[in-house]
Amino acid sequence: MTTENSNLAGLDQRTIRIEKLKKLENMGINAYPHIFNPDFTSKALNEKYATLANEEQTEDEVKVAGRIRAIRNSGMFMDLYDDTGKIQIFSSLENLPQSEKDVLALLDLGDIIGVTGTVRRTKRGELSVATKHLDVLAKSLQVLPEKFHGLQDQDTKYRQRYLDMMINPDTTRTLIMRSQIISAIREFLNGLGFLEVETPILHPILGGANAKPFITHHNTLDMDLYLRIAPELYLKRLIIGGLPAVYEIGRNFRNEGMDTRHNPEFTMMELYWVYKDYNDMMDLFEQIVQYAAMKVLGTTTVSFDGKTFELGGHWPRRSMLDLVKEETGIDFEAFETNAEAVEAAKKLHVEVPENASWGLVVSTVFEEKCEHKLMGPIFVIDHPKDISPLTKEHRANKRLVERFEPFINTWEVGNAYSELTNPLDQRERLEEQVKAREAGDDEANMMDEDFVTALEHGMPPTGGLGMGIDRIVMILTGSLSIRDVIAFPTMRKK
RNA sequence: GAGUGUGUAGCUCAGCUGGUAGAGCAUCUGACUUUUAAUCAGAGGGCCCUGGGUUCGAGUCCCAGCACGCUCACCA
Secondary structure: OOOOOHHHOOOOHHHHHHHHHHHHHHOOOOOOOOOOOOOOOHHHHHHHOOOOOOOOEEEEEEEEEEEEEEEEHHHOEEEEEEOOEEEEEEOOOOOOOHHHHHHHHOOOOOOEEEEEEEEEEOOOOOEEEEEEEEEEEEOOOOOOOOOOOOOOOHHHHHHOHHHHHHHOHHHHHHHHHHHHHHHHHHHHHHHOOOEEOOOOOEEOOOOOOOOOOOEEEEOOOOEEEEEOOOOHHHHHHHHHOOOOEEEEEEEEEOOOOOEOOEOOEEEEEEEEEEOOOHHHHHHHHHHHHHHHHHHHHOOOEEEEOOEEEEOOOOOOEEEHHHHHHHHHOOOHHHOOOHHHHHHHHHHOOOOOOOOOOHHHHHHHHHHHHOHHHOOOOEEEEOOEHHHOOOEOEEOOEEEEEOEEEEEEOOEEOEEEEEEOOOHHHHHHHHHHHHHHHHOOOOOOOOOOHHHHHHHHOOOOOEEEEEEEHHHHHHHHHOOOOHHHOOOOOOOOOO
16 A cells, blocks of 8 residues: 555646545545543643653553644644644654555645644653554545635635634634533523523514514415514413413514624524503613623623623613704704604704604614614613504503613614503504505514404513614624624525 | 625636736646655646626726625624
């Protein structure tokens, strides 16, 4: 058997690797074996032999495994990486049997191997495993991106995320933190006695938010279905059924634009808690974010894009009308009619439809004039009633509802209410939505008779809260694009 | 959807006013039992995103398309 690779000259790198794979097979080696049991990770090995002196050699035989990320001195040194770090493999030509030398010559960067050998520390101080036996665990047929500059191409990073993860440690770190943040949220809510539930993703009727949907079709029922834009109306049915505290963490789908803060499918946490109102929800929102921040960062002081956010303590709570007044000098509360409000918006150079309602004007002016200044964290509270069809009327102001949106870094990171529980009121508001839809607003809610019927059976006073998980993860991980916190973001077909 | 930028070797990038394509890493060969972005010498490797056009001649200029980034619009 030859270890000579000169016959490979000029071939492309994948072909070369396939030829090497054939040579391994000809040597009776299965390059994709069923099992290998390493007894140390990089971290565990380094911890156990932390005190081993330079040039000290042990007789301790260990088995380690990982991906080859560097080969130096014609194979004498290899850097093996597992998820905990690096292990240097030392293969001395003097002590290595010919059969092992033959395997060594057929290894490439990117191959996953297992090494059986003895533990030593080199004179340069690098803890190493001195090879006795090499196992090929997976021959890699593809070339890894360059080690120094890494993988830069955004397209490849998103489409071949595994490469991004192998090469860029921050990518893996962010995805791990995402998982930890979601675990922390579950842990916190479960600790309060919440029940995690699952509700349908295929919805026959659109509801729970204002957004354009994805439409799909069920063949057997011969029926169009919507991918949910929000789980709200189903979660409320569970409250009506008697569950006192429920939450769901899952994907919502909205058929709208994509940018650094929007992905067509995104992860939302929604919860409902009986005998609570939106004030309680504000306390709860703060606590959830603070708990998650402490879990993954150990602090509630968060650095993001050169800015610092203090997420600890109570966040300011400011009414939308106050913020608009502060910013524009106009007190929209003083306007009795829609026309007056529209007139005022025009003076501010904020475009609104000629027939816009008072509430739509207020929220549009808020979005145009205030939102981009809200570094937060801050709760914007008490929204206009006519833009909030599922929210209970404000106990002190009939034109408003008990609703809030938390903002961090000018981003809306959630939405919460004292939930509307009056079925007759709910029916009227949904009828308004239906009218808006008929008038061409394809983001308006549809009439959900079954939901209103459920409400008619009686729903206790309830606080509800939605949290945009992706954006919270962005803030806590310092990610500038939502695509960096989603392992496989939506991409155009290539 | 609009504007704008990018697309060249497996990867990261050069390529000026148009003249037959370059580097580093990776690959192959050799040297070196030494290292840690190992080093040294040599070699191979290109549908220059796609399709049109201008030109004697296009990676380069023009038009269209595709993909991605950024900004804006819609939205969470």
